[in-house]
Amino acid sequence: ESKESSALRKWIRDVREFAVEDTNRVAFSLKAGLAMLLVSLLVLITAPFEIFGANIIWSILTVAIMFEYTVGATLNRGFNRAVGSFIAGVFAVVVIQITLNSGDKAAPYIIGLSIFLVGAGTSFMKLWPSLVPYEYGFRVILFTYCLIIISSYRMGNPMKTAMDRLYSISIGAVVAVLVNVLIFPIWAGEQLHKELVSSFNTVADSLEECMRNYLRDGESDHRNFSKTVVDEFPDEQALQRCRATLNSSARLDSLANSAKWEPPHGRFTQLFYPWSQYVRVGAVLRHCAYEVMALHGCLHSEIQAPYNLRMAFRSEIVDAAIHAAELLRVLGSDVSNMKHTLRTLTLLKSVHTSTYHLQHSMQLHSYILTPTQLHLLDLTKKPTTNTFSNTLSLGDHEHLSCHDHIMKKQERRLHSWPSIEVDELEEDGGIDTEMIPKMRTLESTTALSLATFTSLLIEFVARLDWLVDAVDELSKLAKFKQEDVGP
Amino acid sequence: ESKESSALRKWIRDVREFAVEDTNRVAFSLKAGLAMLLVSLLVLITAPFEIFGANIIWSILTVAIMFEYTVGATLNRGFNRAVGSFIAGVFAVVVIQITLNSGDKAAPYIIGLSIFLVGAGTSFMKLWPSLVPYEYGFRVILFTYCLIIISSYRMGNPMKTAMDRLYSISIGAVVAVLVNVLIFPIWAGEQLHKELVSSFNTVADSLEECMRNYLRDGESDHRNFSKTVVDEFPDEQALQRCRATLNSSARLDSLANSAKWEPPHGRFTQLFYPWSQYVRVGAVLRHCAYEVMALHGCLHSEIQAPYNLRMAFRSEIVDAAIHAAELLRVLGSDVSNMKHTLRTLTLLKSVHTSTYHLQHSMQLHSYILTPTQLHLLDLTKKPTTNTFSNTLSLGDHEHLSCHDHIMKKQERRLHSWPSIEVDELEEDGGIDTEMIPKMRTLESTTALSLATFTSLLIEFVARLDWLVDAVDELSKLAKFKQEDVGP
Numbered sequence: 001e002s003k004e005s006s007a008l009r010k011w012i013r014d015v016r017e018f019a020v021e022d023t024n025r026v027a028f029s030l031k032a033g034l035a036m037l038l039v040s041l042l043v044l045i046t047a048p049f050e051i052f053g054a055n056i057i058w059s060i061l062t063v064a065i066m067f068e069y070t071v072g073a074t075l076n077r078g079f080n081r082a083v084g085s086f087i088a089g090v091f092a093v094v095v096i097q098i099t100l101n102s103g104d105k106a107a108p109y110i111i112g113l114s115i116f117l118v119g120a121g122t123s124f125m126k127l128w129p130s131l132v133p134y135e136y137g138f139r140v141i142l143f144t145y146c147l148i149i150i151s152s153y154r155m156g157n158p159m160k161t162a163m164d165r166l167y168s169i170s171i172g173a174v175v176a177v178l179v180n181v182l183i184f185p186i187w188a189g190e191q192l193h194k195e196l197v198s199s200f201n202t203v204a205d206s207l208e209e210c211m212r213n214y215l216r217d218g219e220s221d222h223r224n225f226s227k228t229v230v231d232e233f234p235d236e237q238a239l240q241r242c243r244a245t246l247n248s249s250a251r252l253d254s255l256a257n258s259a260k261w262e263p264p265h266g267r268f269t270q271l272f273y274p275w276s277q278y279v280r281v282g283a284v285l286r287h288c289a290y291e292v293m294a295l296h297g298c299l300h301s302e303i304q305a306p307y308n309l310r311m312a313f314r315s316e317i318v319d320a321a322i323h324a325a326e327l328l329r330v331l332g333s334d335v336s337n338m339k340h341t342l343r344t345l346t347l348l349k350s351v352h353t354s355t356y357h358l359q360h361s362m363q364l365h366s367y368i369l370t371p372t373q374l375h376l377l378d379l380t381k382k383p384t385t386n387t388f389s390n391t392l393s394l395g396d397h398e399h400l401s402c403h404d405h406i407m408k409k410q411e412r413r414l415h416s417w418p419s420i421e422v423d424e425l426e427e428d429g430g431i432d433t434e435m436i437p438k439m440r441t442l443e444s445t446t447a448l449s450l451a452t453f454t455s456l457l458i459e460f461v462a463r464l465d466w467l468v469d470a471v472d473e474l475s476k477l478a479k480f481k482q483e484d485v486g487p
Numbered sequence: 488e489s490k491e492s493s494a495l496r497k498w499i500r501d502v503r504e505f506a507v508e509d510t511n512r513v514a515f516s517l518k519a520g521l522a523m524l525l526v527s528l529l530v531l532i533t534a535p536f537e538i539f540g541a542n543i544i545w546s547i548l549t550v551a552i553m554f555e556y557t558v559g560a561t562l563n564r565g566f567n568r569a570v571g572s573f574i575a576g577v578f579a580v581v582v583i584q585i586t587l588n589s590g591d592k593a594a595p596y597i598i599g600l601s602i603f604l605v606g607a608g609t610s611f612m613k614l615w616p617s618l619v620p621y622e623y624g625f626r627v628i629l630f631t632y633c634l635i636i637i638s639s640y641r642m643g644n645p646m647k648t649a650m651d652r653l654y655s656i657s658i659g660a661v662v663a664v665l666v667n668v669l670i671f672p673i674w675a676g677e678q679l680h681k682e683l684v685s686s687f688n689t690v691a692d693s694l695e696e697c698m699r700n701y702l703r704d705g706e707s708d709h710r711n712f713s714k715t716v717v718d719e720f721p722d723e724q725a726l727q728r729c730r731a732t733l734n735s736s737a738r739l740d741s742l743a744n745s746a747k748w749e750p751p752h753g754r755f756t757q758l759f760y761p762w763s764q765y766v767r768v769g770a771v772l773r774h775c776a777y778e779v780m781a782l783h784g785c786l787h788s789e790i791q792a793p794y795n796l797r798m799a800f801r802s803e804i805v806d807a808a809i810h811a812a813e814l815l816r817v818l819g820s821d822v823s824n825m826k827h828t829l830r831t832l833t834l835l836k837s838v839h840t841s842t843y844h845l846q847h848s849m850q851l852h853s854y855i856l857t858p859t860q861l862h863l864l865d866l867t868k869k870p871t872t873n874t875f876s877n878t879l880s881l882g883d884h885e886h887l888s889c890h891d892h893i894m895k896k897q898e899r900r901l902h903s904w905p906s907i908e909v910d911e912l913e914e915d916g917g918i919d920t921e922m923i924p925k926m927r928t929l930e931s932t933t934a935l936s937l938a939t940f941t942s943l944l945i946e947f948v949a950r951l952d953w954l955v956d957a958v959d960e961l962s963k964l965a966k967f968k969q970e971d972v973g974p
Binding site: 018019025026028029030031032033034035036037040041043044045049054057060061064065067069108111112115116117118119120121122123124127128139142143146147150151153154246247249250290291293294297298449451452455456459 | 505506515519544556595598604605606609610626629634733737778780938943946
């Protein structure tokens, strides 16, 4: 019995945690209960019941079916229900007129045929891709039509039946909407806003996690693959969330779809707030996250760069990843606070700088660090600094031309690869002394794995430009507050 | 007016195409119409109406709400509806007994409170993650409970109300299920099967497309990025579908969920057919598709390997990609035909061979082809074949040791990297003569872009092992026909 009571206690704790984690859940439940209670009062109290009669149970049904989590979804369902009922009502009245004019004998055949046609027609239409969001509306048309026409056939007075039903449905709809909007409203727009912000943080977290795991001693990392595909494991929680972010496109779409139905509210005071731009930013962010997934692929790939080679480029990789993650977080907090700061531009520059360092370092070592050359140079003798600075300037020169080439391609773009860092790099004499250990490690195709990791990181950074642009566009459309650069 | 009629004609053509594309759509619509017609006959024909009375409209409502596209989804909805109605009925009877015992004055308060509690309780429970699939069931509990208790309060005889409603609901449910299962059944299992097979082909197509676009002359390819994120463009249709495949996890889940409700049918004669393994294979396939997305990223990245460098490795890249795509297609057709052929193993070997060639070729050129070395060697003078074969054998040796290292890691795996190809490669003297043009092109970080592309391709191939395993597992669980290797 103590086992059962401890299981019960655990269950109660779980439920409480679930409720505390997001108090909206409790608010939603209480609101749903309240809305049901309000409509049922129309039956329980004698006075209104005498006015409305038994038809009022349709209000209850309407509330039960229409009450959704967010305001936007409820309004959207209400719209579907209203338009669906209206279409069904009009159609039913037309068919009833036809049956009245065609005599008692023909009536059941006409009604049967019309039910078949409406059933087949609405079912076909709701499969049509652009009509899929209105699936519920077609269902409403179907059953409202059938109910009106059947009750009119057996109970007479079709117009009264139709009207009674419509007004009791609208009472239910009004109660559902009022309770949903006026008491602790849960806005789809707010949810979308938060979800997008948290995606930024998720991608940033998993990028850093990836980088940390890559630079950790590698041998113990080579886990069973099937785990990485399907199950979770403890040290890659951020990546699991990142994967969830990748699969969230449908959720963002539906939230944006609901948010469009909502009136201006809270911080979103603008009419026709650009919710669709949120979906767009989400798409660009997912596009960045694909690169993180590929980086994650490097972690678990069969061919691995040796640990010391990875460590050789440690500081550059750490720099680039940390800066990129910070940029993501700042973008996220900018969206979160609905501000447009110039800090992102500063950060974008420093991301580019550190990426440039990484790229440059890789380039230097693709020049110098091949075993063949070591073979020719005689490894036992340390090369003089002179030789290296020679190569360095050559490298710089070549890289500059390549850089110019990219610059030309990017003329159309606002923030292209910055060129100031070249000078900074030339001042940075520390690189030279670190070159020797790197030389011996880049030996075979395993080194290509490192090149892949860094290239993916660089590509990730390149995509950040587009992300900054998309957020920029959002901040213009949504009229975010413009702010000067912070301290 | 001719404009209108041409628009109408276009619309009719679209609808016809939509219907012809998948005739199940038409079948579903006609079935839905038929089911509605059948239940409405209970009202339209006098004899059954006299038996069942006005309650029969609940059958109509039930059909309209329960009739789903696939058999499994209909059965699932029916289950939710049946269990929901049953729970609501039991609960209602209990509450009615309580109200009867507590006097007329207390009754409305007790009923009101119970409605509030049921409303809040079901709304809270349906947010609980593991109960989300039964969302519809909770809705049914809520409105069935309210309808029973309200009508019992106002119309008396609660047991009769409840029973009448339950049997009319069950008539509707039986009609919906019978029509759905007996007439042109659309099985969720069959859909899942087809969807998985087509995902294999989609990934294969987009891999080949990626490879073709990469090896095409590059300059014109550098399109505006925002297009690649959100919109479609003509020459990457397979990739658009691949992206859709990446987002299809929710759809596969729900199909598998529905398929579990279906009895053995058609080709799937086994009880408890392993539908969840389909989801698993889908997950591994998506894991492969992430690499294709990363390859796609290489196509559009800012830093590109020069065209002639890409062409230098053309044959190896083409070989690896074509073989990998063929393996995917054979796996797909194996699943499609529910056969287990040994062809996949042969193909896996040849994929490994061509990947090995690619890897080896990359490795050779990472040794020899750096400008620094050219600088030292004096570029104007062509190096003798002797030097090259020297380097070649050195490369082989080193690669072998690396290969052994990987072999050790993969001892637990059935199909590890094959070792026979090493001999084949040494026979292949043709490589030497092709080395000169490659030498001059690998000059800067842009070459790393090529390394990334090939590494991603190699990683993709490494993941194919796991895909072959997953399909193997599926073929065992689902008892596919074992077949000897074809011609």
